[in-house]
Amino acid sequence: MYIPTLSDMFHAHQRIRPHIHRTPVLTSTFIDTLVGARLFFKCENLQKAGAFKARGASNAVFGLSDEQAAKGVATHSSGNHGTCLSYAAGRRGIPCTVVMPWTAPQAKKDAVRGYGGRVVECEPSTSSREAVFAEVVAETGAEFVHPYNDPRVIAGQATCSKEMIEQVDDLDAIIAPIGGGGMVSGTCLTLSNLLPKAKIYAAEPEQADDAYRSFKAGRIIADDAPNTVADGLKVPLKDLTWHFVKSNVSDILTASDPEIIDAMKLIWKRMKIVMEPSSAVPLATILKNKHLFAGKRVGVIVTGGNVDLDTLPWQ
Amino acid sequence: MYIPTLSDMFHAHQRIRPHIHRTPVLTSTFIDTLVGARLFFKCENLQKAGAFKARGASNAVFGLSDEQAAKGVATHSSGNHGTCLSYAAGRRGIPCTVVMPWTAPQAKKDAVRGYGGRVVECEPSTSSREAVFAEVVAETGAEFVHPYNDPRVIAGQATCSKEMIEQVDDLDAIIAPIGGGGMVSGTCLTLSNLLPKAKIYAAEPEQADDAYRSFKAGRIIADDAPNTVADGLKVPLKDLTWHFVKSNVSDILTASDPEIIDAMKLIWKRMKIVMEPSSAVPLATILKNKHLFAGKRVGVIVTGGNVDLDTLPWQ
Numbered sequence: 001m002y003i004p005t006l007s008d009m010f011h012a013h014q015r016i017r018p019h020i021h022r023t024p025v026l027t028s029t030f031i032d033t034l035v036g037a038r039l040f041f042k043c044e045n046l047q048k049a050g051a052f053k054a055r056g057a058s059n060a061v062f063g064l065s066d067e068q069a070a071k072g073v074a075t076h077s078s079g080n081h082g083t084c085l086s087y088a089a090g091r092r093g094i095p096c097t098v099v100m101p102w103t104a105p106q107a108k109k110d111a112v113r114g115y116g117g118r119v120v121e122c123e124p125s126t127s128s129r130e131a132v133f134a135e136v137v138a139e140t141g142a143e144f145v146h147p148y149n150d151p152r153v154i155a156g157q158a159t160c161s162k163e164m165i166e167q168v169d170d171l172d173a174i175i176a177p178i179g180g181g182g183m184v185s186g187t188c189l190t191l192s193n194l195l196p197k198a199k200i201y202a203a204e205p206e207q208a209d210d211a212y213r214s215f216k217a218g219r220i221i222a223d224d225a226p227n228t229v230a231d232g233l234k235v236p237l238k239d240l241t242w243h244f245v246k247s248n249v250s251d252i253l254t255a256s257d258p259e260i261i262d263a264m265k266l267i268w269k270r271m272k273i274v275m276e277p278s279s280a281v282p283l284a285t286i287l288k289n290k291h292l293f294a295g296k297r298v299g300v301i302v303t304g305g306n307v308d309l310d311t312l313p314w315q
Numbered sequence: 316m317y318i319p320t321l322s323d324m325f326h327a328h329q330r331i332r333p334h335i336h337r338t339p340v341l342t343s344t345f346i347d348t349l350v351g352a353r354l355f356f357k358c359e360n361l362q363k364a365g366a367f368k369a370r371g372a373s374n375a376v377f378g379l380s381d382e383q384a385a386k387g388v389a390t391h392s393s394g395n396h397g398t399c400l401s402y403a404a405g406r407r408g409i410p411c412t413v414v415m416p417w418t419a420p421q422a423k424k425d426a427v428r429g430y431g432g433r434v435v436e437c438e439p440s441t442s443s444r445e446a447v448f449a450e451v452v453a454e455t456g457a458e459f460v461h462p463y464n465d466p467r468v469i470a471g472q473a474t475c476s477k478e479m480i481e482q483v484d485d486l487d488a489i490i491a492p493i494g495g496g497g498m499v500s501g502t503c504l505t506l507s508n509l510l511p512k513a514k515i516y517a518a519e520p521e522q523a524d525d526a527y528r529s530f531k532a533g534r535i536i537a538d539d540a541p542n543t544v545a546d547g548l549k550v551p552l553k554d555l556t557w558h559f560v561k562s563n564v565s566d567i568l569t570a571s572d573p574e575i576i577d578a579m580k581l582i583w584k585r586m587k588i589v590m591e592p593s594s595a596v597p598l599a600t601i602l603k604n605k606h607l608f609a610g611k612r613v614g615v616i617v618t619g620g621n622v623d624l625d626t627l628p629w630q
Contacts, residue, residue: 024339026361029363030429045587046341046586046587046588048344050587114345265624268589268624269589269624271361272360272361272365272588272589272590272620273361273587273588273589274583274584274587274588274589275587305587309580309583309584309627309629310629310630312624312627314624314625315625315630
């Protein structure tokens with residue numbers, strides 16, 4: 001297992017800079033007053049392809065040799081990673097294949113295709129996904145880019161908190177949602193080196209709290225088919241992300257689905273940004289744990305904005 | 316009639332800077348490709364109190380003598396100006412009274428009160444509004460700050476395009492929605508002096524196209540009770556805003572309500588920002604008039620983000 005280093009993060013930032021936005025940091029006096037802390041929202045919902053995953057995907061794609069790149073990249077993801085890998089491959093002009101269940105929402109398939117990627121459908125089961133994915137790789141020779149358990153991906157995600165500490169002075173803490181742990185691992189990589197005094201919190205839905213339970217148990221626990229409105233956060237930790245989580249995270253906080261939806265609506269209403277339910281989990285947990293953040297300067301990573309506007313969760 | 320000058324705009328920017336956000340400029344490769352131009356969205360939906368009107372209101376409030384300020388400010392507006400005047404007065408710690416019909420949405424009354432302002436209700440008629448407003452002024456001695464036909468307000472709104480031309484080089488044109496014409500007048504004030512080569516377009520709903528018809532007729536024409544989803548744009552031009560519109564605007568473009576709603580949804584979906592229907596009128600008109608903008612660098616002013624999330628117009 002290769003553990004990405006600070007140097008990998010710096011190289012990643014050099015490599016991906018032409019392909020990503022340096023996203024803005026937004027604040028809300030209203031929410032600050034409500035919380036009793038100063039919150040700085042790093043808006044990766046405004047990132048290319050609508051999610052922070054454009055960072056890791058771009059780092060993986062643009063780090064390939066020309067020879068490997070010619071064979072393309074592949075992944076299995078019906079979420080933002082698939083879209084973002086397609087985006088990055090499109091920028092380099094190389095093939096990208098995304099395996100997803102035929103039951104995935106049409107919008108997700110369209111998003112991959114919109115950036116030029118190919119969607120290959122499988123049955124909605126792990127065994128079918130693995131079999132179909134193996135066929136794709138055998139046929140194309142494509143490079144597998146895992147959604148999070150990949151040092152190139154983590155080094156890419158780590159550039160987000162590098163930008164944030166350049167944009168905001170004296171952060172006491174950063175909080176990010178946790179699913180597989182790619183963003184949290186990248187945050188750990190950067191902060192443990194560049195701002196070691198800052199605490200790192202991970203925020204997770206109660207209804208998919210495998211990372212929370214893993215953290216408390218001291219070993220990876222994977223949930224069986226969790227279900228939450230924060231659908232980007234259903235995946236389990238893997239060895240590489242577990243390494244960072246167990247080494248650098250101060251605590252994992254959880255919130256219920258209704259709390260997540262309330263926080264999401266609050267941010268839309270007061271901050272005027274469109275974000276996914278997953279991205280609202282940090283604020284939902286802050287509102288439940290005000291004592292942890294009282295008077296502090298807290299970076300909040302808004303991970304993505306890809307949401308179906310026709311079926312908003314409060315309606 | 317005092318016509319605000321470039322110097323007034325510079326003084327306004329000095330005066331209001333501590334009270335407003337320098338809002339970010341966002342772009343979308345997807346929308347650029349669709350339009351065939353480069354669009355730069357100046358995001359006043361991310362402004363304090365959710366609208367560009369925080370600029371003009373702050374300039375009026377912070378330009379008052381201490382003696383006048385002590386008596387407070389007043390306006391009649393059930394839209395963003397009322398909220399923003401309350402915001403600015405709250406920052407200075409002075410009284411603010413907003414007269415609005417008792418039929419106005421509860422959310423609008425709450426917004427004024429949320430910043431510390433007082434709401435005085437009138438009947439939903441012009442005569443009642445004028446009578447109640449006169450009483451308020453007689454009783455308090457408050458300074459009337461008109462929503463747009465006021466040189467202090469226009470000088471404040473003019474700071475938006477000043478920031479924009481500092482943030483984006485070589486704009487060929489700027490387009491903004493037009494209702495009473497405060498933002499368009501401010502844009503004219505700044506650009507006619509600082510970037511005279513740039514064209515200025517105003518965008519208006521077909522269903523409230525009084526500015527369009529005024530522009531074509533060469534005199535102010537006021538609509539009788541127009542009705543459009545872009546409810547911030549129903550008010551007519553007045554002498555001061557008409558001065559700027561007739562002198563500096565290249566053209567006024569219109570779009571239908573369904574076109575406005577489509578453009579609004581497109582921006583929410585691709586740019587991940589929450590904006591009002593009024594703010595989508597510029598993109599709706601650009602999509603109908605691509606030939607005017609082909610290959611150009613165009614500034615688009617996103618005027619506000621105060622929208623009822625429970626009743627979105629596409630649902």
